[in-house]
Amino acid sequence: MADKSTDKIPSRCTAGFTLLELLVVIFIVTLAAGIVFPRLPDTEATKLKNSARNLGSGIRFLNDQAIVTKKVYRLHLNLNDNSTRITQLSPSGEELQPGDQFMNRRLIEEGIDIEDVNVPSLGLVTEGEVTVPFGPGGIGDGMTIHLKGGEKEFTVIAYPSGGKVKVLEGRQEVDS
Numbered sequence: 001m002a003d004k005s006t007d008k009i010p011s012r013c014t015a016g017f018t019l020l021e022l023l024v025v026i027f028i029v030t031l032a033a034g035i036v037f038p039r040l041p042d043t044e045a046t047k048l049k050n051s052a053r054n055l056g057s058g059i060r061f062l063n064d065q066a067i068v069t070k071k072v073y074r075l076h077l078n079l080n081d082n083s084t085r086i087t088q089l090s091p092s093g094e095e096l097q098p099g100d101q102f103m104n105r106r107l108i109e110e111g112i113d114i115e116d117v118n119v120p121s122l123g124l125v126t127e128g129e130v131t132v133p134f135g136p137g138g139i140g141d142g143m144t145i146h147l148k149g150g151e152k153e154f155t156v157i158a159y160p161s162g163g164k165v166k167v168l169e170g171r172q173e174v175d176s
Contacts, residue, residue, distance in 0.1 A: 044112075044149045044150045045149065045150070047109040047111055047112055047149055048147060048149030049169075050109060052154035053167055054109075055145065055167075058075075058084070058086075059075065059156070060163055060165045063138045063139050063163040064163060065103070065134075066138055067138050067163070072135050072136070073086060073088050073098065073133070073134045074088075074089065074095065075131070076131050077114055077131075077132070078128075078129045079117065080127060080129070082114050086098055089133075111149060112147055112148070112149045113149070114146075117143060117144070117146075118143065118145075118174070119142075119143045120142060121141050138163050139163070141160055142157070142160045144172075144173070145157075152169075153169075153171045154167065154170070155169075157172070
């Protein structure tokens with residue numbers, strides 16, 4: 001009688017995944033995340049950070065636009081309804097909507113509060129509307145804007161003469 005243990009052909013161990021299988025799984029997971037992630041609701045912290053960055057880039061753009069075009073623009077910060085708008089001053093002194101799409105976009109997202117604005121010529125403003133002019137020389141006065149979303153805060157600081165704008169996490173005060 002033949003020994004059955006010798007009749008078996010030794011088999012190779014095939015545990016694990018091939019590289020191709022791993023790549024397919026990674027591709028499917030990445031594709032699913034790419035579809036689902038943009039549809040997730042924004043958290044308040046994300047909205048606050050985006051609003052601070054949008055406001056900072058809007059101020060920089062407005063400053064550069066005023067210098068390049070030699071026109072006068074005004075940034076209106078409404079602390080009562082937490083909104084911003086930009087107007088262009090006509091030669092007759094009338095405020096007009098600027099033609100640039102970038103200037104007409106929303107800078108502060110829903111649910112984010114403009115806590116206060118500090119402009120040296122006006123002092124600390126906590127309610128109402130603050131109008132900051134940008135002339136052919138850029139922003140004439142610096143300003144500090146505090147944004148709040150939930151318990152977190154961001155500070156946007158615009159420096160005069162040069163157009164430098166800083167976006168900082170937390171509540172920061174500028175030394176005069």
